[in-house]
Amino acid sequence: MDLSKILTPGMKGVFYGRHSTHKQTMETQRRSAYDLAEKYQCTIVEEILDEGVSSRKKDREGYKRLIAAAYEKKFDFVIIYSHSRIARIPEEHDLIRATMHILDIPIIESETESLYDFGDTIFRAIKDGIAKYELDKIRINTKNAIETLAKNGRWTGGRAPFGYQYTSKKEGGTEKFDIVEAEIELVKKVFELYKNHHGFSSIARQLPENSYRGKAWTKDRVKNIITNPFYAGYIAIRRKHEKKHNALKDRSEWIMKKSPLIPAVLTIEEWEYCWNLYKTKNERKIPPKHFKTSFLLTGLLKCQNCNGGLIGKDQRTTSNQGKVYGKKVYLCKSCNYKIDADDAHQTVLKVFRSYQGVDTEKLISAVQEKVETEISNIKKSIEDLKVSWQTEKRKLQLCDIEIEKAFKRKEEKEPHIKILIITKDRILNKVHQIERWIEEKEAKIKFLEEVQKNENLIRDHLKQFQAPVSSCNEDMRALFLYLFEEIMVNKKGHLQCKLRFNLDDK
Ligand SMILES: [Zn+2]
Known part of the structure; x- marks a missing residue:
């Protein structure tokens, strides 16, 4: 882009840089900025640098200084290397952009040699003078800017997710993600176990010791894999909360783009399936031990007497002589009605068997x-x-x-x-x-x-559907939860199974 209409000889600029972890990257940014200024016979009169994300306090100082200096009219333009460099903390980013716009100070991006434009909407929003309206618009615009970044699968920085190796353009030739064979096998195993209702911690324990890039597996590491659509070939940004430890933002806030650069290990449908499992578990719709319980019908039984749910309770006790008294029951918490658990299991298994003939x-x-x-x-x-x-x-x-x-x-x-x-x-x-x-x-x-x-x-x-019915196990339970909507227990202890799907005329 020809910037000569914006940058006229003699103009004074400030270089705003954000340190990443590498000093070298900073040097590249600086070089690029100075080169561009020189090209248009402008000078850089000041450098304002922000430390990397590790130091949040210093982080704020740089951008505050930039804004203060802008109000004092110390410079005519801001030069940045790339907008990805100021986009790390959205709120600060918004303020920088809004300030420069009000003060009519252009922001130049040296990497692309272009004006970092924020379009009409912000301008109008600011003029409107309605604070909230203003903020909404700015937010939308920031979202757009970052969306552009993630477009075409541009990696916004950092190490590639477990299972992959990233090669950037600078390091040689084409930008790409390569599969790390040994790691990707583990990734596949993680997804497989998760689909079979194993929890994060349980999965972490089942993986070879210290096979996470030489470190131990933790439930957070497993979670990071399951919740990252990268493995289905999508780059997603704004997934995580900046301040909460390993917490994910609402899906509506994510920006997800299919990237041609990623060799995926599962389809997006499979990933969505896992995501949905995660979400239902996380929203406490399904307690962690939901699938594990030896009470096959937990969550399915409903008391006709009071409409409450019945929960499994082991009321067995063992005497000193080793004799077992009492039994396992399903108990209605509200009206104390209870039924024998083993009997209930037998009844429901019988109903289930009657459907097994269905193709x-x-x-x-x-x-x-x-x-x-x-x-x-x-x-x-x-x-x-x-x-x-x-x-x-x-x-x-x-x-x-x-x-x-x-x-x-x-x-x-x-x-x-x-x-x-x-x-x-x-x-x-x-x-x-x-x-x-x-x-x-x-x-x-x-x-x-x-x-x-x-x-x-x-x-x-349904893979277990036609398998011979044995006893209570996780697969069986998952299948029951899939097939049955609810099972009503009447006063006489009779069970009435309601299926989620209409199989009767099949
Ligand atoms: Zn009841």
Whole structure:
């Protein structure tokens, strides 16, 4: 890009650099910045450098100094190496960009020799003078800038995830990710175990000692693998909270892009399946030992008397002579009604056996039918939401017109305009809320289509379906939870099994 309209000879600039861990990288950044300044006969009058992420306090000092210096008009432009260098902490980044925009100070990116542009929206947002509205817009714009970064699978830095080795352009030729054979085998094992309902810690214990790049496996390391879509060929940024230890942000905040550079080890559907397992477990819908329990029917039994759930309880005691008294029961916590656990298991196994005659193919189509119904229900609710979205949008337009009119009448100081602005803010919030709901529902549909309806994954769920029924084990339990919606226990102790799928006319 020709910058001669922006950088005229004699202009004074400041070089803003962010240290990464390598000194060398800093030198590259600096060199590139000075070269560009020289090219347009400008001078760099000051350097403001921020230390790496390790030192947060110093981190803040640099950017604060930059903003202060900008207000004092100490320079005419800011030169950075690459916007990835200032994008590490979004809030600071926003402030830098907003400040430079207000003060009309261009930010030049030396790596690409271009103006780091933030477009019209921010400008308008700032002029609007409505704080929240402003912030929303800036946020959207920052998101876009980072999205550009992740586009085409550009690696934003750091070591490649376990299982891969990263070669950058600088180090030689083409940018790429190579598989590290020994590591990737372990990655596959991690996913396999997870799909079979093993927990993070359990998986960590089952892997060879110190095989995580020479270090011990921990549950966090396992979690990092399971929750990273990298293994399905996607680069994802903004996944983690900066301040909370190894905590993940809401999926809606992630930016995920398919990267042609990554040789994937599983399909995105398989990964979504694992992600969903993780999410349900994490949201405590499924307690950690859910699949492990020797009570095959935990979470399925419902008391007809009071609608409460029945929980498994081992009421056996052993006498000094080794004689066993009492039994394992399922107990309703609210009304204390209980049934014999072994009897209940036998009954349900019998029901299960009666369905085993159903052809797997028919079963699969029954599952898919069910998912299909669920999808069409969600689609209907999206339609409803879209109608209310339209309504709110119309209100917003009217509100804008009113604000415009009020301004034209020069009513800036009138309370009228304040009310209008507050109203606008409220409507805007509602619009955003509806948009988020729609997004969530669309994501749910995507998940149902790609994961729940996916034939191979259904087959995976049903792999034990025709196996001879033995006793209570994890596989059996996972299968039961998949097949049964609930099992109602009436006052006489009779069980009524409700299947999730319609198998009766099969
Ligand atoms: Zn009850």
